[in-house]
Amino acid sequence: MRHHLEQRPITCTGACGKSHCTQRFFTHKDLSAHITGKTEPLAQCDGCGKSLRQKNMDRHVKNYCPVDSRQKRLEGSAPRSSSVPAHPPTITDLDQHPPATAIFSEEFSRIQTPEPSGRPSDVKSMRPTTEFMVSEVNDDQLESSRTGPKSGFRKRLRLMKTSDSPESSRPRKPSSKSQVYNAVSLDLLAADVLPPLKAACRAIKSILEVIQAMEIRQEEWLELAQRLKKYTSALEEQITIFETYPSDERAVNKALRQPLVDYVEFLEALHDEVATLKEKRSHSKLGVFKAFSRTKDDTRQILKLGRDIDHRHRQLMEALRLFIASRIQVIERSTKSVLGTLVDDEMSQIDAAAILQLPTVASFASSIHHTCMPGTREAILGEIQDWAHNDASDQPIFWLCDIAGSGKSTVAMSVAQSWRTEGILGGQFFFSIASTEASTIEKFCPTIARDLAHNMPELAPHIADAVKRHPAVMRLPFNEQFQTLISGPLHHRQERVIFIIDALGECKSAPQRRELVETLSMAVHQNKNLKIFVTSRPDLVIAAAMGALSTQTKVVDRLHDVKYQDNVDDVATYIHQSLSGILSEDKRQRLVNKANGLFIWASTACRMLTDETSLSSPESIYERLISTDQSGAIDDIYDLIFERIDPESYGIMCSVLALLQVAFEPLTTDDLDDILKQNGIPGNINALVQNLGSVLAVNPSTKLIQFRSPTFIEYLRRRSHSTVLNNRTKIYLDIVSAHGQAAAWCFNRLASRTEGLKFNICQVESSFYLNRQIPDFYSRAASFISERLRYASSHWLFHIAETDEIWRKKLSNELKCIIASSCILHWMEILSITRGVPRAIAGLQAFIHRTSVQEEMRSRLIEIRRFIIAFMVPIQDSIPHIYISGLPFTPGTSQLRIEGLKDHQNIFTVTRGLEEEYHGLPATLRGHRYSISAFALSPDGSRIVSDSGENAIRLWDAETGQPLGEPLHGHEGPISAVVFSPNGLLISSASDDKTIRLWDANTGQPLGEPLRGHKRWVSDVAFSPDGSRMVSASGDMTIRLWVVETGQRLGEPLEGHEDSISAVQFSPDGSRIISGSWDKTIRCWDAVTGQPLGEPIRGHEARINCIALSPDGSQIVSGSDDETLRLWDADTGQQLGQPLLGRNGVVTAIAFSPDGSRIVSGSSGLTIDLWETDTGQQLGEPLRGHEGWINAVAFSPDGSQIVSASDDETIRLWDADSGRPLGELIPGHVEQINDVAISSDGSLIVSGSSDKTVRLWDARTGKPSGESLRGHSGVVTAVAISQDGLRIASTSHDKTVRLWDAATGNPLGEPLRGHENSVNAIAFSPDGSQLVSGSSDSTLRLWDAMTGQPLGEAFCGHNGSVKTIAFSPDGLRLVSGSTDCTVRIWEVATGHQIGDPLRGHVNWVNTVKYSPDGSRLASASDDWTIRLWDAATGQPWGEPLQGHEDSVTSLAFSLNGSTIVSGSSDNTIRYWNVATGQLLGGALRGHSGCVNAVLFSPDGSHVISCSSDKTIRVWDADIVAHITTSKHDSEPAESGFGDPSLGTRLRIRVPGFEKCTLSHDGWVQSSDKHLFWVPPDNRHGLQYRHLLTMPTRSPFRATEIDFTNFQCGTSWTKENLRMEWKEDCSQIHYGEYIEPL
DSSP states (O other), X not given: OOGGGSSOOEEOOSTTSOTTOOOEESSHHHHHHHHTTOSOOOEEOTTTOOEEOGGGHXXXXXXXOSSOTTSOOOOOOSOOOSOSOOOOOOHHHHHTOOTTTOOOOSOOOOSOOOOOOSOHHHHXXXXXXXXXXXXXXXXXXXXXXXXXTTOTTTTSOEEEOOTXXXXXXXXXXXXXXXXXXXXXXXXXXXXXXXXXXXXHHHHHHHHHHHHHHHTOOOHHHHHHHHHHHHHHHHHHHHHXXXXXXXXXXXXXXHHHHHHHHHHHHHHHHHHHHHHHHHHHHHHOSSOHHHHHHTOHHHHHHHHHHHHHHHHHHHHHHHHHHHHHHHHHHHHTSSOHHHHHHHHHHHHHTOOHHHHHTSOOOOOOHHHHOOOOOTTSSHHHHHHHHHHHHOTTOSOOEEEEEOOTTSSHHHHHHHHHHHHHHHTOEEEEEEOOTTOTGGGSSTTHHHHHHHHHHHHOGGGHHHHHHHHHHOTTGGGSOHHHHHIIIIIHHHTTOOSOEEEEEEOGGGOSOHHHHHHHHHHXXXXXXXXXXXXXXXXXXXXXXXXXXXXXXXXXXEEESTTTOTTSHHHHHHHHHHHHHHSBTTBOHHHHHHHHHHHTTOHHHHHHHHHHHTOTTOSSOHHHHHHHHHTSSSTTOHHHHHHHHHHTSOGGGHHHHHHHHHHHHHOSSOOBHHHHHHHXXXXXXXXXXXXXXXXXXXXXXXOTTTOBEEESOHHHHHHHHHHTBOOOXXXXXXXXXXXXXXXXXXXXXXXXXXXXXXXXXOTTTTOOOOSSSOGGGSTTHHXXXXXXXXXXXXXXXXXXXXXXXXXXXXXXXXXXXXXXXXXXXXXXXXXXXXXXXXXXXHHHXXXXXXXXXXXXXXXXXXXXHHHHHHHHHHTHHHHHHOSHHIIIIIHHHSOTTOHHHHHHHHHOOSSOEEEESOOSSOOOOBSEEOOOSSOOOOXXXXXXXSEEEEEEETTEEEEEETTTOOBOSSOEEOOSXXXXXXXXXXXXXXXXXXXXXXXXXXEETTTOOEEEEEEEOOSSOEEEEEEOTTSSEEEEEETTSEEEEEETTTOOEEEEEEEOOSSOEEEEEEOTTSSEEEEEETTSEEEEEETTTOOBOSSOEEOOSSOXXXXXXXXXXXXXXXXXXXXXXXXXXXXXXXXXXSOEEOSSSOEEEEEEOTTSSEEEEEETTSEEEEEETTTOOBOSSOEEOOSSOEEEEEEOTTSSEEEEEETXXXXXXXXXXXXXXXXXXXXXXXXXXXXXXEOTTSOEEEEEETTSEEEEEETTTOOBOSSOEEOOSSOEEEEEEOTTSSEEEEEETTSOEEEEETTTOOBOSSOBOOOSSOEEEEEEOTTXXXXXEEETTSEEEEEETTTOOXXXXXXXXXXXXXXXXXXXXXXXXXXXXXXXXXXXXXXXXXXXBOSSOEEOOSSOEEEEEEOTTSSEEEEEETTSEEEEEETTTOOBOSSOEEOOSSOEEEEEEOTTSSEEEEEETTSOEEEEETTTOOBOSSOBOOOSSOEEEEEEOTTSSEEEEEETTSOEEXXXXXXXXXXXXXXXXXXXXXXXXXXXXXXXXXXXXXXXXXXXXEOTTSEEEETXXXXXXXXXXXXXXXXXXXXXXXXTTSTTOOOEEEOTTOOOGGGTTTTTSXXXXXXXXXXXXXXXXXXXX
């Protein structure tokens, strides 16, 4: 749009032949033409001095020149007054006007600008000029201003002269076209900050006037105008502040320079855009509104510019905060002139973006609390100040503990003001139960770090450096965050630093409160100059944590206890001063007595009496206050507040209070007004909030509404469910309607055209880097995502879930639009930014389970939830990969995928390995790498937590069986027990590392430090029924009790057992503890005193492994190594009935059903048994399916399911009534596959398994062909298919051979019997007429393949089991291999052995095969070798083929006989050259178990293998050959590039990238670039190049990707979203494409 600004003019220096030529040109081409005499030089505008071509001069003068071409340049205006005091404002002054959020009501214009005439030329000419006068700046000056490849004029800040110029005293001549703005050269490294700020202010006003002249009422224009008014007011506030500075204190430093440059340049572009749009409108023949409303491209530009101005403005104001902070430090030091330079140098090193990206919690304390009234709280303030200034004190923590409403926060505000003035206040954090962010410690560290940078600028470089060195600092554990952002930088300061932490008790999480106190304690030990002032209510958690410290000064009940006369005196002073002139002295004194020393009562009463909006007289209010029943009863005074409300306002008051109560975060007055208007509720929010000013406070800058005291929140909760509407003192809040109103507002915010959801909302330029790797990501997110959108994205699901059916029907259309694919993906972008994925999953679950939700909508919500669970990692880590990695791997029939791909087409395609649909609950929960020793169900049954191996725990979604995120690491030893707290919010885990850990069940974050105390492994852990305590058992023969909130040990260990304690439980009423031990006894303990109750319970004859208590606490059941279960009377300890005899070994796990009628047990015999509690009878057959010891069992909370965990690395679910396994079985074998065969046409693959079945597979698709062939009663050892493909033969340990119809799967006749032992091998003759079988009875038998009749006698000769047999190509001979280590050749016709046995192997012979031409034999053996033989002579052919690292189980010749492929117990496949006996390259890897069989496809193009890993793989024979001969093949695939942290090397090629690796969490990377993320079930397939896996749903599935359309990096947004507007939903518009900056 401004091409003449994009390049810097080039000066001719005489090359044209004129020695002093200084003519200028825009391009080298123009200069060359000038030198050769083919072009004219640039002309210069008489008005502004701009250089441009002569042909463009008229247009420039008419439309663009900022100075009338008929007049000379004018300079300046009135000089600045020198009477302004030269001292800087305080940070508090700046905090009172946060420009990015404040909305000011006063008139914005103090600097007058002329009204536009409405002519296009006038609008253009009003554009604020920021261009250098070329005639005044030489080339050297221009060159020195370059800041980048496109610098020239644009990258040099050119600002207008302001009234500060000494020459501005000349009279200004008004231009006939526009207001005159003079451009000046300004060096930003030393320039005054005032001129650019004033220029920016004038520029915004000029833009605003253009908008106002257009008289448009479209939403985006009104929104933009409102923002501009807000920013104008904010800039004027800053100008007023800076006018108080002396000129030498206004010099711009590096930290401020770039935001200032960006801001003014952006305003110039914004003015151009607006002026151009106005000109379009003025020339339109369609009329004002229609012409503009149809200009969609222009609208999108304005929407983008509106978002951009937020970002620029916020960056500028944050930079100004740092700028002012640095100047305060300079002024307050005695050697200002020297230290000013020093601080400037320090500040110039700050990477402001690094600091500004730290998320913060806004503090509203100043709008709710004030400093102490002069003359009050002097004693406690003096005590605090003495502590603060006593450097010799060994108590660096001061804890002010008192009841709610006693005035703690007021004291905190007073000392904060004092310490800020002294320059020793490092930071402050005010907790608030009314705010989601301010009621946790999630953003505590970055908030304090930002305060440190502002208050003590000399620490800012160190904080910035910490952020740059740890870009993912917000993902570190809390104590590491504190160390990185706070403790580390504090080492660079020697002077005193004090932190203030107010209302610590309002941090909702008890473990977080404990962790914060523990971290602070460590910090004051590490930083001797650090002191911490803490206030809180009495709190057991804080008391316990503080009580363990010797470094704290504790002051309790000092602010309200009437035994301290100064408390009463202070309240009296407050009341007398506040109500002087309102009430008489005697009445004021009566109020003093009534307050009884409680400050909140006094302050609330005084606000009521001084409220100018009250309709009641102070006298009537006074009478009501005095008439309350009890001194200091806060509920009575709150009742009075509502009694004073105008009856006509009572309804809206209840609506407002209900909305404030159900809101998950504080709302602004504008928010409330918006909600009420949207829901058709009339009323004046500002007036109502003002009337409730005694209990509500409004921050003047942000307009956020806060409850003045937590006591009022508690009051509303107590009174909110009252239905007595006639009693004015008993309010009723309709919580359901409030949630409905909030949900409707959330939908409107999500759908907002200006601030709603949209693609790439944070304008992420590259997909290569994760969110945390983008330097300014979180500051950018704060700019582009409004607080309203953030709120709506986080909470809409919970609001809609808490509504009723009426509201859900009312909002059904809005809900349908929100869950459309484009919108829901954009919503996930917000989840990525706000770390809201766990909350979203929980919200979807809460909504889905509402009975009134329509089935179609429920299905859609379930699909969204499945997507979020499946792609939790990329959603949390990177916005671009929601699209790049999520959509390609989404199941093929998913509507989210189908709709999403219409808009997002530049992604890769998964051509193999993609699921067709989301499957239901799997039969087994897989993903563990080792045996599972423990698991637990959440109280609501929605989640499972399990020991995942590798010293970690893992969370699972119980409904889908999908893992929730990655494993949680923290323990340093194996996990022995896990349990949910009764409320489901916490998880406790016990470990062999002698510790117990607590975890947040929603986020997976560890809570605090490990609980230590046991001296050996911790074997079990349990919560008390109320969740306040934990009990643990250990191998050190002790039991310990713990306070959950504090992590402190309760009393001494419980001792009495004489061996390791294996299990421990609380009784259902929490009064007793029951323990079982390897000393064969059960003990009962008093849970309060820790004393043993009665004698040990004896009866078991071996160690006790597990115990459980019945739900009513009357019975104990125990399981033991003596293979019995025993029931005991919990009160008397007497055994109830006879032992329940397990039939399958050691009893390892046990549990009662929720109703106590049944017991479930697990054993070492791989079975689960059900028992009837009353009779002790076993119910039904044992539940079988696990392949290892059962380590844990449990009933679901509703008793309908049984869950079990095993050494086989799986969790299984069972129907508790029928005993049937639950979940979908992956269609395939459930045990190892022993053999595989392929039809002669290559279309059908047959497999036999240890699960006693034969299966048929489509060789092209890998899908099962029909059902399993069942009939064998033992392991299927071998399979074969006839040459014509019509018959299948199988052998088994059941001593039989079976024939099957290949087309129908039906058995053909009766089993072939004759062998006396397991049949191990089978083969059809080449013509298909005969079968031969080999058996462990050492014989071979020949059968008629059509009739199944035996042909002759058995072939005898082997001295061991016959393991393998094969026909010669001509069908005349047989070859067999045996455990007797020999190979034997037989004549088919006679059954006679030909020649002597072929000897050479020194271990079992597993496989023998003829070469295609029949000239050679190959045999494979357990001696790890392959041997070649001359088929005619039986002589060995060359040396043994060596290379496998374990038994060679199978082999096959290629079609031409030149190559052998072999499989081994070392899990690999290898290729051999038959002629040379040489190994062709390295091993082919992929199987995770023994390779039991390999063969070539009939056309030789593929290799088929089967394995103990229960899969069949198909490999490309040509690719196999290529891979195995590559230089890397000698390395194992897991080796990466020598550094395990780099991940596993991938053999796939991503075009344009080299050396791709797969990290442990699924990211495919090239160097440091994240290309895409891979789901767990597809990772194996990317590492190994097999073409097909059977079953296709196996976690070892083959995966292929087509990268033809793949766009990543900076091109990831290119054409990724189609430009289309959807008008089908009211007020909902999605689909706009936002070009990244």
